[in-house]
Amino acid sequence: MKDRLEIVASGFGGQGVVRLGQVLGEAAVKEGLRVTMLKSHGTEMRGGYVRSQVVLSPKTIDSPMCENPDFFVALSSAAYNRFKDTVPQEGLILFDPAFVEEIDAKLPCAQRELPAKQLALDNFGRVIFSNSIALGAMARLLEGQLKKEGILESLLEIIPKFHQENRDAFEIGYNYMN
Amino acid sequence: MKRFLETGNFAITEGAILAGCRFFCGYPITPATELAEAMSKRLPQEGGVYLQAEDECAAMHLCIGASLGGMKSMTATSGPGFILYADPYGWALGCEMPLVVVNSGRVGPVSGITGAPGQGEFYLTRYPTQGGNFECITLAPNSAQEAMAMVVEAFYLSERFRMPITVLVDQLITDGFEDITVPESEEEMRQMGFKTWPRAFCAGPDFYPFTDDLDIPPVQMGSGAGGMCSDWTPTVEGYDIEEVDAHHKHAYRLIYKVRNHRDMFNHLYEKKFMDDDPELVVVSYGTPSRVVNTAVDQARARGLKVGALRLINLWPFPDEHFARKAKYLAVELNWDGQLVREVQRAATKDAEVHFLGSCGDLPTIPDLLENFEKLLKNQPLTRKGWELEAW
Amino acid sequence: MQYSSSALIQKYLRSRKIPSTACSGCGLGINHKVVVQAVDELGLGPADIIWGTSIGCAGRQTFGTWQGDGFAGTHGRVYAIARGLRIALPPEKKIICTVGDGDAFGIGLLHLIHCARSNVDMTIIVNDNLGYQSTGGQFGFTTPQGVKTDSSPYGMFEHNLMSEGMDVMHILKGAGATFLARHVAMDGPRAVESVKKAILNRGFSLVHMPYPCPTNFASRELGSRNQVNIYRWIKQRAKPLGQEDANTVWATGVWYDATDSRPEFSEHIWASVGKIRRTGAL
Structure with missing residues (x-):
């Protein structure tokens, strides 16, 4: 585990941005890590973006701000454009092409596409499972930092309904990152 | 001990309950609303009372009332509500009523920006009411875990100094998530450095002694001790009086019971x-x-x-x-x-x-x-x- | 109804505060006596009652007079303090608050209404001297129309809680009060009977008791500090309910009695908390 791992997720309200951060944070707590997660709210909810900023560390966390995120999960164009430049060269942007239409090819960091919305529609006929798909993808990307089982377990704890579908969605996302 | 990924609101709620708080009265305001909500859920489970007042001024007065009846009480708000505490804060200072006030700072003046952190109430927590002639104690944690600890500390100090104590936080602490460790027994509370102080009542006849001593319990209504407390300058017995000499003695107590006991909190840095x-x-x-x-x-x-x-x-x-x-x-x-x-x-x-x-x-x-x-x-x-x- | 040197003072009040520092001829002492008499007739002792007081003449003059426990609130807030206190007090303890008209019907009206709304077991005695007399004599929210005060030199002409058929009692009844009565200070035993009922009601009770202020009120409106004039002035404007005439400002008697018709606040709260604690739900 790195000394400090920063994960930003941002999109519209209702996409499960806060829940995504919460699941990863909960999984980290299970592994005995220290966790902070800030969620933006209030006026930003309407029209703008929702953002969760997660910091994981084996040590006490000072700043809870993700100024240079290792991972940025972009779920809207507005969010992508607002935070893309904060991702350092060694960082990674995971974006859903259903929401982020235009990619800035000049960014120094890696950018990977995850068509979570489309995968959710194709496999379950419902968009709501795209969040679990994204978490599965993150589980793959975080391999070596956070345990896959811990993330899945936290996901099932935090989302008490549709356990089988969420498990399947998680695997779909995980395998998509191969 | 149990670890949670939870908000500062959760941490403050659990801290208050650990400290013996069994009465909370507030009024919805961002970003302290979820603290009130957490209290409304948790207090009845612990045999405590959550009430929602008609405004913040009433909320703190209801807390005063409950404290006056012997219950450890807390209220929570943000800047626009904290300003309405000016009136009851003064009462609680003057009558020396233990109470904990949480203020989750946002961007001001007035309603400003609801969902963003601000620190506009530094001096307001020093002078939360009019009139002067008092010292205040304000604790400002910087994390959810420390907010829990400082709420416990605030209850402890409020009993020993018999006065309201402000815990100053902000939206990032109250709404932000963190891994939070909650003690599950008195032994674990001790391990975490959490101190508590039981509520007692002053048996009189000197309800407002001219002294800087700590650990004088507050006046309690219903105790039968014939206790009196009012918004007026008190005599030693609690009668209202308009004499400069009596006022001087009262002011001395309100100022120096704090100034002469800095050792109680000068480790907090x-x-x-x-x-x-x-x-x-x-x-x-x-x-x-x-x-x-x-x-x-x-x-x-x-x-x-x-x-x-x-x-x-x-x-x-x-x-x-x-x-x-x-x-x-x-x-x-x-x-x-x-x-x-x-x-x-x-x-x-x-x-x-x-x-x-x-x-x-x-x-x-x-x-x-x-x-x-x-x-x-x-x-x-x-x-x-x-x-x-x-x- | 002689006030001084009676057995009542020895039994219930503190010698240090009685006689009070009220102006000569002030009617507040009569109201105070009515309340203490009612307490005595109910067989209650100093420890049975927690006495709250407000700001202004009525609050300041009655604060610290009760031998038992007593507290004073700042302007208009004693109701909110008392509501919180009610939660912490054993149900058998009574709360009586002697307050003024400006405190109850002006600055404290919001808190008062919420006490009525939640049917808090307390008895509020509003000692109405028809305005703000301790600040020198300004009109209040029950000052009769046309009355001259320091802040109504042309005669009080604002709409208020007692003008044009309005009555503050309607507001309190609508808000949920379960016992309401009105008496002027000189109503004597009739007033005592109403205050007894108010105290016995396990819920929110209020007795509105206009009383004569010979100093600020009478000197401005009647041009005289002679207490006989102001006593007569008030008496002429008060008639028992059902016997009102064109001059009547204060219809006296039990205005509304719904004693024990609604669950009392603290009983209701504690019963609910107890049930949640036992079963996890209501």
């Missing part, structure tokens, strides 16, 4: 890289201090001789930390500069005092580092076109 006489001392409290700590780490890595001083106990102001000749930089979540004025007052005459403000967002690490470097090179601080030294 955090120092980082302060042992090697740093050229620049960054002073902050609350959430900005977390970014400051990271920035100071990075500054040291660059070889800059910077130290960090974080205040947890804001009032009475810990002057003793500013005796050394150095450059002081107050980093605050406001644009007008509040903490910096107090640093200027407390610092030795030949110290240099600077101010770096922001509001609604925490300062960024590059911004802090740039300003540390400027100060160490004796360059002025300018940012966003403002002359920031003009505080």
Whole structure:
């Protein structure tokens, strides 16, 4: 585990941005890590973006701000454009092409596409499972930092309904990152 | 002990319950609403009462009433509600009623921005009511875990000093998630340094003694001791009186019971890289201090001789930390500069005092580092076109 | 109904505060006596009652007079303090608050209404001297129309809680009060009977008791501090309910009695908390 791992997720309200951060944070707590997660709210909810900023560390966390995120999960164009430049060269942007239409090819960091919305529609006929798909993808990307089982377990704890579908969605996302 | 990924609101709620709080009265206001909600769920489970008042002024008065009847009580709000506490805060100070007040700061003045952190109530927590002639105690944690600890501490201090204590936090603490450890037994509370103090009542006949002593229990209605308390200047027995001499005695107690017992809270600070006489001392409290700590780490890595001083106990102001000749930089979540004025007052005459403000967002690490470097090179601080030294 | 040197003072009040520092001829003492008499007739002792007081003449003059426990609130807030206190007090303890008209019907009206709304077991005695007399004599929210005060030199002409058929009692009844009565200070035993009922009601009770202020009120309106004039002036404007005439400002008697018709606040709260604690739900 790195000394400090920063994960930003941002999109519209209702996409499960806060829940995504919460699941990863909960999984980290299970592994005995220290966790902070800030969620933006209030006026930003309407029209703008929702953002969760997660910091994981084996040590006490000072700043809870993700100024240079290792991972940025972009779920809207507005969010992508607002935070893309904060991702350092060694960082990674995971974006859903259903929401982020235009990619800035000049960014120094890696950018990977995850068509979570489309995968959710194709496999379950419902968009709501795209969040679990994204978490599965993150589980793959975080391999070596956070345990896959811990993330899945936290996901099932935090989302008490549709356990089988969420498990399947998680695997779909995980395998998509191969 | 149990660990949770939870909000500061959760941490404060559990801290209050651990401290023996069984009465909460509030009024919905962002970002303290979820604290009230958590209380409404948890208190009945613990045999306590949650009430929602008609306004914040009433909310704190209801807490006073419950405390007057012997219950440990708490209220919570944000700036626009804290200002309505002015009236009951004064009553609780004057009548010496234990009570805990949580203020989750947001961006002001007035309603300002609801969902963003601010530190506009530094002086307001020193003078939360009119009239003067009192000292206040304000604790300002910088994390959810510490907020739990400071709420427990606030209940403890409020009983021993018999006065209201403010816990000053902000939206990042109350709404932000963190891994939080909650003790599950008295033994675990002791391990975590949580102290509690039982509620007792004053048996009289001297309900307002002319002394700076701690541990005089408060007046309690229904105790049958014939206790009296009012908004007037009291005699020793609690009668109202309009005499300067009696007022002087009462004021002495309200001021010096705190000033003469600084040892009760003067351990509440955090120092980082302060042992090697740093050229620049960054002073902050609350959430900005977390970014400051990271920035100071990075500054040291660059070889800059910077130290960090974080205040947890804001009032009475810990002057003793500013005796050394150095450059002081107050980093605050406001644009007008509040903490910096107090640093200027407390610092030795030949110290240099600077101010770096922001509001609604925490300062960024590059911004802090740039300003540390400027100060160490004796360059002025300018940012966003403002002359920031003009505080 | 002689007030001084009676057995009542020895039994219930503190010698240090009685006689009070009220102006000569003030009617507040009569109201105070009515309340203490009612307490005595109910067989209650100093420890049975927690006495709250407000700001202004009525509050200041009655604060610290009760031998038992007593507290005073700042302007208009004693109701909110008392509501919180009610939660912490054993149900058998009574709360009586002697307050003024400005405190109850002006600055404290919001808190008062919420006490009525939640049917808090307390008895509020509003000692109405028809305005703000302790600040020198300004009109209040029950000052009769046309009355001259320091802040109504042309005669009081604002709409208020007792003008044009309005009555503050309607507001309190609508808000949920379960016992309401009105008496002028000189109603004597009739007033005592109403206050007894008010105290016995396990819920929110209020007795509105206009009383004569010979100093500020009478000197401005009647041009005289002679207490006989102001006593007569008030008496002429008060008639028992059902016997009102064109001059009647205060219809006296039990205005509304719904004693024990609604669950009392603290009983209701504690019963609910107890049930949640036992079963996890309501």
